[in-house]
Amino acid sequence: xxxxxxxxxxxxxxxxxxxxxxxxxxxxxxxxxxxxxxxxxxxxxxxxxxxxxxxxxxxxxxxxxxxxxxxxxxxxxxxxxxxxxxxxxxxxxxxxxxxxxxxxxxxxxxxxxxxxxxxxxxxxxxxxxxxxxxxxxxxxxxxxxxxxxxxxxxxxxxxxxxxxxxxxxxxxxxx
Amino acid sequence: xxxxxxxxxxxxxxxxxxxxxxxxxxxxxxxxxxxxxxxxxxxxxxxxxxxxxxxxxxxxxxxxxxxxxxxxxxxxxxxxxxxxxxxxxxxxxxxxxxxxxxxxxxxxxxxxxxxxxxxxxxxxxxxxxxxxxxxxxxxxxxxxxxxxxxxxxxxxxxxxxxxxxxxxxxxxxxx
Numbered sequence: 001x002x003x004x005x006x007x008x009x010x011x012x013x014x015x016x017x018x019x020x021x022x023x024x025x026x027x028x029x030x031x032x033x034x035x036x037x038x039x040x041x042x043x044x045x046x047x048x049x050x051x052x053x054x055x056x057x058x059x060x061x062x063x064x065x066x067x068x069x070x071x072x073x074x075x076x077x078x079x080x081x082x083x084x085x086x087x088x089x090x091x092x093x094x095x096x097x098x099x100x101x102x103x104x105x106x107x108x109x110x111x112x113x114x115x116x117x118x119x120x121x122x123x124x125x126x127x128x129x130x131x132x133x134x135x136x137x138x139x140x141x142x143x144x145x146x147x148x149x150x151x152x153x154x155x156x157x158x159x160x161x162x163x164x165x166x167x168x169x170x171x172x173x174x175x
Numbered sequence: 176x177x178x179x180x181x182x183x184x185x186x187x188x189x190x191x192x193x194x195x196x197x198x199x200x201x202x203x204x205x206x207x208x209x210x211x212x213x214x215x216x217x218x219x220x221x222x223x224x225x226x227x228x229x230x231x232x233x234x235x236x237x238x239x240x241x242x243x244x245x246x247x248x249x250x251x252x253x254x255x256x257x258x259x260x261x262x263x264x265x266x267x268x269x270x271x272x273x274x275x276x277x278x279x280x281x282x283x284x285x286x287x288x289x290x291x292x293x294x295x296x297x298x299x300x301x302x303x304x305x306x307x308x309x310x311x312x313x314x315x316x317x318x319x320x321x322x323x324x325x326x327x328x329x330x331x332x333x334x335x336x337x338x339x340x341x342x343x344x345x346x347x348x349x350x
Contacts, residue, residue: 070256071265071289072247081245090246105284105312109305113281114246127317130284134315137280142302142309 011040013162023055025120028098029155032122035062035075036100036162042067046162049075049099051083051092051116058095059083075099076107080114092116100159102129102151108137112145120150122159186215188337198230200295203273204330207297210237210250211275211337217242221341224250224274226258226267226291233270234258250274251282255289267291275334277304277326283312287320295325297334 015037016030028050035048039062051059061078065071076099084090096118097111103121108130111119125133132151137143190212191205203225210223214237226234236253240246251274259265271293272286278296283305286294300308307326312318 065265069263069265070259071267072252072256072259072285073265074288077247077252081247084245084247088244090240090244090248092246104288105305105315105318106281106288107284109280109282109284110247113249113279128315130280130312130315134317135310135312137305137310140280140303140305140309143280 011037011046012165013037013040016158023052025098025150025154028052028057028096029100029120029122029159031057031060032075032098032100033155033159033162035060036159039063039075040162040166046166047075047099047101049079049097051079051095051097053083053087053092053095058086072106074104074107076103077110080110080116084114090114096120098154100155101125101163102133103131104128105130105137111147112137112143115145116147118148118150120154122152122154122156123163124152186212186221187340188212188215191333198227200273200325200329203227203232203271204275204295204297204334206232206235207250207273207275208330208334208337210235211334214238214250215337215341221337222250222274222276224254224272226254226270226272228258228262228267228270233261247281249279249282251278252285255285255291259289265289271295273329275330276300276338277308278306279303280305280312286322287312287318290320291322293323293325295329297327297329297331298338299327 015034018027018030032048032050036046040046044063048062059079059082064073092114095116097116101123102125190209193202193205207223207225211221215221219238223237234254234257239248267289270291276298277300
């Protein structure tokens with residue numbers, strides 16, 4: 001007999017509806033947060049990313065590692081690919097990347113390779129983060145691009161609570 | 176008047192034809208080298224990557240950053256996505272990744288995230304390499320996977336000559 005289909009746990013958090021009139025860091029991080037909610041609803045680790053240029057969104061994605069069976073399908077990677085495709089140019093100069101958690105080793109590297117101007121992340125990650133947490137790839141002296149960093153502070157509590165609640169549920173499922 | 180079409184410079188190096196009977200590091204690195212030749216023929220930076228599992232190739236790619244307009248389209252990233260798609264599983268446990276140059280910050284991170292067992296690279300890169308060159312992400316204490324590393328020595332001279340000749344030509348074009 002087949003096992004019953006697995007229903008992803010309902011996400012107890014609601015999306016945010018920021019005003020379109022003030023396009024500040026909180027506005028764009030709210031959109032990244034909404035991507036993270038969408039990730040949870042698909043039973044993916046709730047991390048979201050948005051890339052903005054001149055006040056417009058040019059890339060927006062969430063983690064799809066499990067559904068895509070792809071270890072490279074992190075929110076940041078997908079948003080970077082989208083943004084570069086939109087511009088028709090792999091150099092994302094002057095763009096800002098917003099992400100709900102400090103990028104992992106791979107995604108930290110990708111922010112450097114894509115030459116975004118600034119990275120703004122909500123939740124620092126001392127274990128895996130490579131833009132100030134576990135290490136800072138932005139400090140490698142001979143890498144030919146350096147980022148401006150906004151490390152924590154923008155919707156940090158909201159993004160952390162979302163992640164912590166998801167992992168708490170996952171641990172309970174496995175217990 | 177339109178500019179004349181740009182013809183990629185002919186690649187003066189030949190592909191390798193290793194025996195299929197001995198599936199050692201030199202065999203798989205030869206296939207990665209052949210991918211790098213294909214990259215050059217498309218006017219892309221000549222770096223190639225092959226992923227092997229149980230003596231079979233499960234991923235094989237070269238850099239396509241320029242043609243794909245995608246800063247994430249490095250050889251390693253594409254080969255990892257291919258291999259995971261082939262297996263239907265994002266965890267590439269027990270696989271070995273062969274690449275003609277030490278992975279950059281992004282790709283070094285991707286080898287960790289994909290959980291390959293071993294990385295074998297031909298040419299060390301003290302400027303951008305993050306598996307021993309500029310830094311070693313494999314040494315981050317709290318990352319939950321560590322790689323076996325074969326750092327240099329396998330077709331190192333051949334892979335270095337290919338890269339150096341390509342960049343020499345590019346500099347001459349720009350002069």
